[in-house]
Amino acid sequence: LKFVCYSNDGVDEHMNIFARQLPNMPKEYIVRLVMDRSHKSVMVIRRNHVVGGITYRPYVSQKFGEIAFCAITADEQVKGYGTRLMNHLKQHARDVDGLTHFLTYADNNAVGYFIKQGFTKEIHLEKDRWQGYIKDYDGGILMECKIDPKLPYID
Template identity: 60%
Template sequence: IDFKIITNNGTHESMKMLIDLKNIFARQLPKMPKEYIVRLVFDRNHESMCIIKDNTKVIGGICYRKYPTQRFAEIAFLAITATLQVKGYGTRLMNKFKEHIQKQDVEYLLTYADNYAIGYFRKQGFYQEIKMQPDRWKGFIKDYDGGTLMECYVHPIIDYGN
């Protein structure tokens, strides 16, 4: 298992992985319009951390956007392919992601969790109580009806890699 940060940099390899990840999101997040998923996954402001099995096969990932001046990042989409869910990959992915984002001087993560995924996010240290001051994040991320806003504090010295 490898974890790779993929951006839309025009290379064949990145394109292929982003397409595979987009297809996992589209299948696992059926309420999300497909065009919206495509737009964000290939948007230059967004990056994705992919979990890759056997060197080439994307089995899941996180698509996110950093707001460096505000020192937070928003998780737009997160999914693991259906046959490999509830085997611990989602937890490993989140730990790797925290380890990565911590090095980028990000202090908070925000996400609109599907009702179905609230339990997962809680286990990963996300809370419905938002500690960041509103002026730090409001207006930066869109309001979104279909989900519950959750926040996670990324401690600057905790070793999330363990």
């Protein structure tokens, strides 16, 4: 099992996973953000195949990241990959991007997963740190996660 982070990879395997698992997101929008240089993707790779990924935009000056897409391929869900992926993302975002928080618009059916990853519906981050940076999106619930400054998220 491997975890990799790319800023612009051209791998379309995880775009297909996003497109299948996030049917409300237009495919062109997924492709645009994944290929966009201001976004990064962390992916779980097993035996040369992408099992899932998270695409996010680090706002380095504001020290927070916005998770745009998060998905695990259908037959590998609820086996713990999503949790390990999120832990890799937190470690990378803290140690490489210097972020302290994540924000995401979670789909209703994924709120339980995000709560288990330490996200809350209460937003503690001061509004002037994120307002105007992330777009309002009415298809989901805004959730926040504080990244621990010291915790080792991966071994």
